[in-house]
Amino acid sequence: MAVNPKKHEMPAQAPEVRAHNFKEVALGYSRETAVEEAARCLNCKTRPCVAGCPVNIHIPEFIQKVKEFDFEGAYQIISQTSSLPAVCGRVCPQETQCESRCTLGRKFEPVGIGRLERFVADWHNAHAAGKAQAPESNGHRVAVVGSGPSGLTCAGDLAKKGYKVSVFEALHTAGGVLVYGIPEFRLPKTIVAREVETLKELGVDIEPNVVIGKTLTIDELFGMGYEAVFVGSGAGLPRFMNIPGESLKGVYSANEFLTRSNLMKAYRDDPKTPIMKGGNVAVVGGGNVAMDAARTALRLGAEHVYIVYRRSMEELPARREEVEHAREEGIDFRLLCNPVEILGYSNPEDPRDEKNGFVTGIRCVKMELGDADASGRRRPVVIPGSEFDLDVDTVVMAIGTSPNPLIKSTTKGLEVNERGGIIVDEDGLTSREGVYAGGDAVTGAATVISAMGAGKVAAKAIDEYLSGR
Amino acid sequence: MYKIVRKKALNPTVTQMEIEAPLVAAKAKPGQFIILRVDEEGERIPLTVAGTSPQEGTVKIIFQIVGATTELLNHRNEGEFIQDFVGPLGVPTHTEGIRKVCIVGGGVGCAIAMPVAQEFHRLGAEVTSIIGFRSRDLLILEDEFRACSDRLVVMTDDGSYARHGNVTVPLKEMLEAGETFDAIITIGPLIMMKFVTLTAKPFGVPVTASMNPIMIDGTGMCGGCRLTLQQDGKRVTKFACVDGPDFNAYEIDFDEAMSRGRMYSAYERRAREEVCNLFKNA
Numbered sequence A: 001m002a003v004n005p006k007k008h009e010m011p012a013q014a015p016e017v018r019a020h021n022f023k024e025v026a027l028g029y030s031r032e033t034a035v036e037e038a039a040r041c042l043n044c045k046t047r048p049c050v051a052g053c054p055v056n057i058h059i060p061e062f063i064q065k066v067k068e069f070d071f072e073g074a075y076q077i078i079s080q081t082s083s084l085p086a087v088c089g090r091v092c093p094q095e096t097q098c099e100s101r102c103t104l105g106r107k108f109e110p111v112g113i114g115r116l117e118r119f120v121a122d123w124h125n126a127h128a129a130g131k132a133q134a135p136e137s138n139g140h141r142v143a144v145v146g147s148g149p150s151g152l153t154c155a156g157d158l159a160k161k162g163y164k165v166s167v168f169e170a171l172h173t174a175g176g177v178l179v180y181g182i183p184e185f186r187l188p189k190t191i192v193a194r195e196v197e198t199l200k201e202l203g204v205d206i207e208p209n210v211v212i213g214k215t216l217t218i219d220e221l222f223g224m225g226y227e228a229v230f231v232g233s234g235a236g237l238p239r240f241m242n243i244p245g246e247s248l249k250g251v252y253s254a255n256e257f258l259t260r261s262n263l264m265k266a267y268r269d270d271p272k273t274p275i276m277k278g279g280n281v282a283v284v285g286g287g288n289v290a291m292d293a294a295r296t297a298l299r300l301g302a303e304h305v306y307i308v309y310r311r312s313m314e315e316l317p318a319r320r321e322e323v324e325h326a327r328e329e330g331i332d333f334r335l336l337c338n339p340v341e342i343l344g345y346s347n348p349e350d351p352r353d354e355k356n357g358f359v360t361g362i363r364c365v366k367m368e369l370g371d372a373d374a375s376g377r378r379r380p381v382v383i384p385g386s387e388f389d390l391d392v393d394t395v396v397m398a399i400g401t402s403p404n405p406l407i408k409s410t411t412k413g414l415e416v417n418e419r420g421g422i423i424v425d426e427d428g429l430t431s432r433e434g435v436y437a438g439g440d441a442v443t444g445a446a447t448v449i450s451a452m453g454a455g456k457v458a459a460k461a462i463d464e465y466l467s468g469r
Numbered sequence B: 001m002y003k004i005v006r007k008k009a010l011n012p013t014v015t016q017m018e019i020e021a022p023l024v025a026a027k028a029k030p031g032q033f034i035i036l037r038v039d040e041e042g043e044r045i046p047l048t049v050a051g052t053s054p055q056e057g058t059v060k061i062i063f064q065i066v067g068a069t070t071e072l073l074n075h076r077n078e079g080e081f082i083q084d085f086v087g088p089l090g091v092p093t094h095t096e097g098i099r100k101v102c103i104v105g106g107g108v109g110c111a112i113a114m115p116v117a118q119e120f121h122r123l124g125a126e127v128t129s130i131i132g133f134r135s136r137d138l139l140i141l142e143d144e145f146r147a148c149s150d151r152l153v154v155m156t157d158d159g160s161y162a163r164h165g166n167v168t169v170p171l172k173e174m175l176e177a178g179e180t181f182d183a184i185i186t187i188g189p190l191i192m193m194k195f196v197t198l199t200a201k202p203f204g205v206p207v208t209a210s211m212n213p214i215m216i217d218g219t220g221m222c223g224g225c226r227l228t229l230q231q232d233g234k235r236v237t238k239f240a241c242v243d244g245p246d247f248n249a250y251e252i253d254f255d256e257a258m259s260r261g262r263m264y265s266a267y268e269r270r271a272r273e274e275v276c277n278l279f280k281n282a
Helices: A031-038 A059-067 A071-081 A085-091 A113-127 A149-160 A189-201 A218-223 A254-261 A288-299 A320-329 A406-410 A448-467 B022-027 B068-074 B109-122 B142-148 B168-176 B190-203 B254-261 B265-281
Strands: A141-145 A164-168 A205-207 A228-231 A251-253 A280-284 A304-309 A332-335 A337-344 A359-372 A378-382 A388-391 A394-397 A435-437 B002-011 B014-020 B033-037 B045-053 B058-064 B084-089 B100-106 B126-133 B151-156 B183-187 B207-210 B226-231 B234-239 B246-248
Touching (some): A031 A113, A059 A071, A059 A113, A149 A164, A189 A205, A228 A448, A254 A394, B002 B058, B022 B045, B022 B058, B022 B084, B100 B168, B109 B142, B142 B151, B168 B190, B226 B254
Parallel strands (some): A141 A228, A164 A205, A280 A394, B100 B126, B100 B183, B183 B207
Antiparallel strands (some): B002 B014, B014 B058, B207 B246
């Protein structure tokens, strides 16, 4: 039988429709499409896709089950190694991971592994009866700091082995970046809540409103009887460019802009937490977070949304799929541009003028690419005399974060690198006995799946550490 | 959920509550703050800790009814619950080496100034307190301040109680009379803190201001609470939630902070009216 050279298209809301709502963009495969896509898998002996997955999902095996219409069987295989399949099926950069290794992909488009994973997870959530069963306790207690992707993965893996796990979350809702950062239209919050619910069924305690480093310290956790601690506290303070005008009203960090919209539901018609909506918006940066912020601004009612990025499309770090979605929706990419100042309204005649101090524009310079820098990317260089202004009402800075100081400053003997990231060995062990770490708190801003991979590695190491006791 | 153990109106627009939150009560120090949400849909607001009872496991908060959320909070009663309560956040007020202190509080800021004054008193420092209010009916915590201050000056803007004028008047008199302090700590409206700082400047007394900007997470994630300090000729961005809320007042760009504080004022006016109407109709 001839193999279909192309992946089955992912059904999606039309761009002109979705640009005005917060519903999920990609709609998911139907049962029939999933089985047909699964049939494209060659079930090759070498299984290179598995090595491409940070949590080593048994990919050919689950796809085989899909071929056989055994979707619950497929789910059981995925859930052996992944605690958050419905999340990963949506936000993993499969094109650079499992799918980039696919044997079929050498000649044709690779198998749509991510789309199949999503289908299987959604099918399970819609159809599977009964709850997950908490395994018999092994008597050991582990504390997890932060309920983002690394923390939830670590907690899930340990709970499945019988550990009593408590997850401490600083915010009021579990999920970390999955709830405050990634927008509803890419990852519906009901899906995150469902995955958290599954962990609770496995016996994991979620303790919201506890800031480790403030409410309790890591040393106190040991004093409370926890035998090991996993720190997955995520990235921290937002970076700004240190250009004039960044404190004007209407300038947000991407973290703040997305948190207001996602976690605090400012996108709703009658929000309790305000956000600046409408007008023109410039988002500075080229990562996935910048794409999320730009597309959120559009859905909040912006007339025109710019992405301002200092390199070219080739260097733009966001996932291709996100960039394509953003372009289809009408986001205006101003590449090889760099902001030098944010402009604000000022009425010296009337200090009480309510418009005083609000953003009116962003001044940029054009750039060209010079020689490669230390990172191997070509360094952007300013073109003299190329200044120009964009009229905007809101500016969102999506240029990264630096690590949060709260845990480091309250945990003696916890070593961090020069960027403030927690130093760990290959098992995720920090400089403190029994304290493990992973995710953005270690690496700085990275992906959901790499954080999950780190949570998984640490869970295995914690199990080895504690089962030896 | 966190129980409201006691509730008391300090004046028509300022309410005191004691909230059951044992972990916070065990840790909170003067100068630190908490973040709360009244209900499942609510916004997160920061409030400075006005006192704790670690034995009882309660944390005292004092808030002015200024917006939709504080209006909503004020409608909760003793024995009822609020959704979320997290802390203690921020860095405690620095007390080391300060033997003689002047606390300058204004309006509801006095609620935050009071535990700071009490802490200095407990540590054996000589405490001068200057507290100011718009008028007599807005006066709060006079007895509490008297109990922990070696000297107390009460001011009202309209002269309806105690001395007429604002807090900078007696401060200036004291400094001009040759009074010295190891530190002045000022907590209140930004405009008041700015003028306290300007008043103290010619005398070279260190001034600390407690900042209360707009915040969401309060843990150093969102950056909404940023403010600008002027340090060694450079403008430096700091985050009130993790670097503060106390800062060297001489370095703070108060004008910028005042402007940023008004970012949502139009929205807030509307939101509060809506909440008020809701309770009127109920």
